[in-house]
Amino acid sequence: MKPYLAVIYDSFVDAARSRVLWVLLACWTIVLAAIAPFSIIQGTTMDFQPDQILDRGQLVEALTAASKGRGSPDQRAVWDALEPSFQQTIVDRQKNRRGGRFPMGQLVNGLTTALDHTELYSADIWPTAGKRSELRELLEQPGNKLSTTELHTRNRYLIELAFPGLIRSGQGNAIWIGYAGIKVSDSLPFPQKQIRPFFEGIVLMVILKIGLGIIGIFIGIIVTSSMIPELFQVGSLHLLLSKPISRTWLLVAKFIGGTAFVTLNVTYLLVGFFLLVGFRLGFWNTGILWCIPIFVFVFMIYYSVSTLAGLVWRNAIISIVITILFWAFCTTIGITHGVMQGIVTVLPEVVRLERVGETMFAVTNRGELKIWDQGSAKWQTAFGETFGEESIIGPFWIDSEKSLYYGRPARIPFGGMQSEGIRLQMASLPELVDKNAASPDALPLWSDKRIDSGPEFPPRTRRAIAWKDTVVALTERGLYRLDIEVAKATDAKKLFSILDLPLLGGKPSDAYIKMTPENWQPESPMDFCYIEDEECFVVYSRGTLVRLNKIDDNEFEIGATLNLDLPDGSLALVAYNGTTCIIATNKSGVFRVDCKTWDRAIKLESVQEFVPRSITHSTIDGSFALLGRDGELWQIGNDGMSAEQLKLPISGKCSAIKIDDAGYWWLAHEVNRVVCWDAQKNQVIQTLVPNWSLVERIYYWGVYPLYWANPKPAGVDTAIQRLLTQDDPLSLGRETTELQIVRGPREDLWQPIWSNAIFILVMLGCSCVYLYRQDL
C-alpha cells in the first residue's frame, strides 16, 4: 500500500509545487471573501408585505372599482396616488377579463408606491383619520414637510383606513439583501420564513449547479488533465515501472491523487460556503457539505474519461478536448432524450379511457382527445389540436344527445397561453350508437367540424361527471348542473378551436344551474360521485365526506358529513358501485363507507398504502378497480371488503383503466397501447397497438439506446437538489392537487449514482487493461 500512497502524495506535492493548488485556493478564498459580506437584513418597514394582505381578491376588486370612479372617496384617492404603470396593470387586467389570482408581489409593490405620495391626505376624504392618536401629529403637517418614515407611516395608515379589513395594520417585518451592512435591494416580497426555501431552492442550486457543477468541474479537469500524460514522459515512466508496483494500482493511485486534489479544493470551498451561509444567514444546511462527495463523484465521471484519453493519446490538450466533447455529447443526448421523452412517452400517455359502443376514446397527458382508428392502427387526434399541455374534463357520453361532451381550456389565439376557464365542447357522434345515422358529409369521427362549442364550465371547476343525461360539475362554490338545452341554444356556432374566442362563449350562469345551497363551499382537494339508490351525491372535500341529499333534480341539501380524520391536504378519489362507497386517499390508504348507515369509514387493511390515480367499478359485478400512480392495479370486491393486487397481462405500467359494459377491462400501457382483458378468465381479448411514427422510431431506436448506454452526469443534479432542500424533487412536480394527472416517469433518485459509478469503473477498467497490455 505504501508505494501507492507515495504516488497519491506525490500528486499533491506536484500540484503544490507547481503552485496550481495555491492559485486555486487563493481563488476560492477571494470568491468566499467576496460573498462573505452578503447578509439578510431584518427590520421593520411600512412597506406592504404579502402576509399583511388579508384578501387579495377583494383588494384587487376594490382597486378596480376605484379605477372606474366607483368605491369610496378614500379608495379613489389611494387609486390616484398609485403609480401609473400599476394602475395600467389593474385596468388591463379588468379589460381582458383575466381570471386567476393577481400576483402578490406585483400587488404589494404597487401599493407601496402610494406611500411616497405627499398629497395623499385630505381632511375631507379621511375625516375620521385625525381621531387616531398616532396619526394626529402627522396629519397636522403638510406631506412635503414630513420625513420619509413619517410620510410612509401616515400614508400607510390612510391606505389601511381606505380598505378596512383587507390589509393588516401596523408595521411589517421586512427583509433586505445586504452587502457589508448596506441594503442593496428593495425589501424582499416574501416573509422571513420563506427566505430559506428560496435561498436553498434557487440561489444555492444555481451557485452549486452552475458555479461548481460546471465551472468548478472543468477547472478540475483542466488542472488534473496533465497528470496522466506526464506519467508517460520518456525517462520517467520506465523508472516508475521498474519499481515493484503494479501498473493497475499505479494508475488507480494517480486517479485517486487527482481526485484527492479536487476533493481538497471542493472541500475548502464548500466548507467555507457552509460556514458563511451558516454564520451570515443563519442557515446551517448540512446538504452543502453532502454536496462535496457528490461533486467529487461528478468530477470522477469526467476524470475517468480524461484519464483514458490521456493514456491513449498521452497529451493533456487532447485529453481536455476529448473530455469536453464527452461532456457536450452527454449534455446533447440528455437534452435530446429529455425533450423527446416528453414528446414521445410523457405527453401522449393515455390517462383516461372511454368506450362508446365499439369506439375507444382516450385522453392523453397533453390534454388531447384521441379516437382509435382501427383502419390505420392509429390514435386520431379528435376535434382539433391542443396548444401546449392542458387538462381535459371528461369525456362523457350523453346518450340522449348522441354526443360526446368534454371540457377543454379555452385559449386566446395570439394572446398568450393563459387559460381563460374550461369550455364545454359537444361532439355529435350519432353513428356510434346508431349504425344508420351516418354523418351527412361523411366526416370522420375525429373531424373538428363535428363539435359545437358550449358555454364555459363554472369557475374553479374541479371535477365533472355524467349524470342523468347531462353533466354535473363540482366547483369550489358547489355543484352545478348543465342545462343542455340552454347550452345548445346559447352557442351553437361551429368552431375551430383556434378561433375559440372567449366572447363566443355563453355565460356560465345561464347554462349551469346551481344545485347546492349558497353557503356550502367545498374545499380542494375534492372529488365526488353519485349514489343512485340513495339519490345523493357524495363529495370528498378536504378530509370530509359530505352527503348531498336530493330535494329535486335541481336542488340538493347538505346531509350527513363524515370526518375521515386524514392528514391535512390529503387527496382522495371516491367511487360508488351501488352498495359501497370507496375512498382512496394518497396518504392514508383506502376506506370503505357503507352508504346505508353512513356511520364510519373503515380502512381496508389488505390494501397497501399507495398513491391512487383513478378508481372505477364494473357495472357487471360491482367490483372496483383502483389504479395507482406507479401502475399497480387493485381489485376491490363489490362489498368493499376483499382486495387483491392484480397481475396484469401488459408490459410497462398501466396508466388508465376502463371497465366496459360487457365487464372487460381496457388497460392503457406503454404510452398509448391498450389491451382488452377478461379479468375473470385472465385472457387478453384484443390489443390496440398504434404504429410508430418517425419521431417514435428515432426515439426508440436511436436516442433512447444511446441515452441508456451513456453515463448521465446531469442526473446527479437531482440528488444535489434533494440534499439541499430535503425534498424529493421528482415528487415536487408530481404532487399536484390532481391525483389523475401524472406527468413524467418516476425515476429512482439514486439511479444515476449507480449507473455513473458503473461507468467510472468501466472507464478505469479500460484504462487499466490498456496500460497493462501496452508495451511502453
Place this chain on the structure above:
Amino acid sequence: MSAALAADSSQSDFVIQTKNLSKSYRHGWFGREKFHALRDVDLNVRRGEVFGLLGPNGAGKTTLIKLLLGIVHPSSGQAQVLGENAGSQHARRRIGYLPENLVFPRHHTGEGALQFYGRLSGLSENAIRKQMKPLLEVVGLLGREREPVRKYSKGMRQRLGLAQAMLHDPEILILDEPTDGLDPLGRSQIRKLIERLKQSGKSVFLNSHILQEVELVCDRVAIMAHGKIRAVGNIESLIDQHTHARSVDVWLEVAGDENTCRQLFVGTDVQTLESLGKLGASIESLDALHIADEAALQRTRFRVQLKIDELSQSDAWVDRIRSAGLSLISLQPQRLRLEDIFVRLVASLEADSQVATRSK
C-alpha cells in the same frame, strides 16, 4: 517460466538468464507490418560480475533491458532475473535500474526524488533516511540534495539516478548508459563506483556505447546487432578468438637501400610499403647522435605492413631482411582491441544485410 531454466539458474548462479527471448512489434496500418526487435536471445549473466551489453543503435539493447524489467512483454522465449520471472514484482524489488535519458518530475528536489523512489521500492522512511546521506556522498551530490532537480545539470541528474538505483540495496543493477552526459572526471567516478559495487558482490548489467569504458570495467560483454547476440564472453577471450581466427597484421620498420627494399617486399603478404625518407633527414643534429658513418645516413627508411597467418612466419621475414642486408629497426604485431572486434562484427552484419536486401 520453465522449471529447467529455474534449475539452471540456481545451479549456475546466474542473475540474468534468457532463453530464445524474442520480441517483435507490429506497426503500420492495422499492425500489418512486423518488426523484430529481439530474436532468440540466449544470455547468462553471472552473480557478482559486471556484464556489458554492446551494440549499435537499434540493436535491441534497450528492448532487452525493458524485457528484463517487465516494461514490455516478450513475444516468445523466457527470461529470468535472480531466479524469478523477469518483470515480476519480486524480481523488480531486487533490481536497481538507471534508465537512459532519465527525467525526474520537475517538482522534486534531490532529496524528495530519493524519498519518492525509495517509497516506491517499498523502503520505510527510516531506511530511506539512513541510506540517503552515504549514497549522496558516494555519487557526489551531498550538499546539493535540497536543490530542485530542474536546476540540476545532466551529470547531476545522472548521479541522482544512480543513487536512486542503489537506494534499496539491490542485488543487481541495470545501468543504461550510466556515463552519458558526464565529464571525464564523472566517468572515472562512475567506473570506480561500479568497481566498488562489484567488490561488494553486486552484479552489474551495463549497457553502454563507450567501448573503452566497457573494456575497462566489464568482466564479460555481449555484442548485439539486429536483435541478436553476435558474441559473448570475456574481453580477452573475445580478442583471442578473433586474433586466432584471422591473419595478424605486423608492422616492420626497416632501413637500407631503396631498390633492395622494393625488391624484397613483394608478394601477397605485403599490405603496404611506405618510404619514410632518408635516415639522416629525420636527424636534426648529427653531433648529438655521434654518428660518424655518413653512408649509413644515406639509407632509406621504410615502414611495411605484413599480413601473416601465424607469428612464426615473422621469423622467416626477419631472416630474409637480414640476408638482404637491410636493418630491422622495429617489428610490432598489431593487437586487436574490443572496438575492432565490434566494428568487424557489426560491419560484416551490415554488409550481409545489405546483400540480403539487394538480393531480395
